[in-house]
Amino acid sequence: MMPISPDKILPKVWAIGGGKGGVGKSVITSSLGIALARKGKRCVLLDADLGGANLHTLMGVPYPKRTLTDFLLRKVSSLNDALMPTSMPNLSLISGSRAMLEMGNLHNAQKTKIIRQLFDLDADYILLDLGAGSTFNSLDFFLAAHERVMVVVPTPTSIENAYHFLKAAYYRQLKHAIRSAGAGKDLESYLEEKVSLGIRSPAQFMEHLSERIPKAAMAIRKVMQDFSPRLIVNQVQNMEEISLGDQMVVACRDFFGIEMGYLGNVKSDECVLRAIQMRRPVLEAFPGSPFVSAINGITRRLVGD
Numbered sequence: 001m002m003p004i005s006p007d008k009i010l011p012k013v014w015a016i017g018g019g020k021g022g023v024g025k026s027v028i029t030s031s032l033g034i035a036l037a038r039k040g041k042r043c044v045l046l047d048a049d050l051g052g053a054n055l056h057t058l059m060g061v062p063y064p065k066r067t068l069t070d071f072l073l074r075k076v077s078s079l080n081d082a083l084m085p086t087s088m089p090n091l092s093l094i095s096g097s098r099a100m101l102e103m104g105n106l107h108n109a110q111k112t113k114i115i116r117q118l119f120d121l122d123a124d125y126i127l128l129d130l131g132a133g134s135t136f137n138s139l140d141f142f143l144a145a146h147e148r149v150m151v152v153v154p155t156p157t158s159i160e161n162a163y164h165f166l167k168a169a170y171y172r173q174l175k176h177a178i179r180s181a182g183a184g185k186d187l188e189s190y191l192e193e194k195v196s197l198g199i200r201s202p203a204q205f206m207e208h209l210s211e212r213i214p215k216a217a218m219a220i221r222k223v224m225q226d227f228s229p230r231l232i233v234n235q236v237q238n239m240e241e242i243s244l245g246d247q248m249v250v251a252c253r254d255f256f257g258i259e260m261g262y263l264g265n266v267k268s269d270e271c272v273l274r275a276i277q278m279r280r281p282v283l284e285a286f287p288g289s290p291f292v293s294a295i296n297g298i299t300r301r302l303v304g305d
């Protein structure tokens, strides 16, 4: 591997997940990427939904010449070589298409290899489009990112899957935190036994931990402060649905003891489907649409300007 020069700026990695399929993760990921590229940021979209990769279609690339599969099968030696240009300046794609079926579930070594090389990519931003479900693949890509964005739509099933995904991600991070705090195996088994101990939420678990082993609990709490996911509520249609974001922030505070950053809502907008049918990015086909103004607002909030 090439040595990283001391002044090399590492890319910022954003993961877009949420546990449920069909909520708009891919449309939002591609749109955020285009918005960043238009700001002059060099951006890479990585399709991490190996079971249902379709980011290439949203980017108007029907048959990607190179894909993540080429990297995993060692047809190309580095993740950089799996990059494909798109029709837009500053924006490249690592497609997940042609992923073999069994690659829907990557081996741990393959996942680690992708995650390690992510941070070596020559880009300002890398956006990961995650697959549905709370698989270890999705959770580990989510946890590897600097910004962890959840997309939900206002339906009971999406909300349920989002909480499930978040809980799975939280406990996975907690397990890493316990290990790195050197808190020992007995604490890990305590984590396994939480249900039989009557612990119903991550917030309760942290309280128990603070009573049992105050010193390690402090170190663990510190690591867990970085967990901080962000939330986008997509496809909202009325005021009641708009209030879901604030409700979820409060619920996460109570249940997880974490502050979720609410990035805003995106209205249900027929331009999205029309653009997909035209095989063109929404930002290009319908620049004046409500969807595009919502995406621009969310991009500004994430970049911090």
Ligand SMILES: Nc1ncnc2c1ncn2[C@@H]1O[C@H](COP(=O)(O)OP(=O)(O)O)[C@@H](O)[C@H]1O
Binding pocket: 020, 021, 022, 023, 024, 025, 026, 027, 028, 234, 235, 266, 267, 268, 269, 270, 272, 273, 276, 291
């Ligand atoms: N804000 C929106 N308004 C209207 N339709 C939307 C919106 N966001 C997503 N969709 C629709 O949802 C479908 C699924 O989006 P997609 O990004 O593929 O979901 P996911 O990646 O979460 O599976 C798209 O085909 C699109 O028509």
Ligand SMILES: [Mg+2]
Binding pocket: 025, 026, 027, 049, 054, 129, 130
């Ligand atoms: Mg998708």
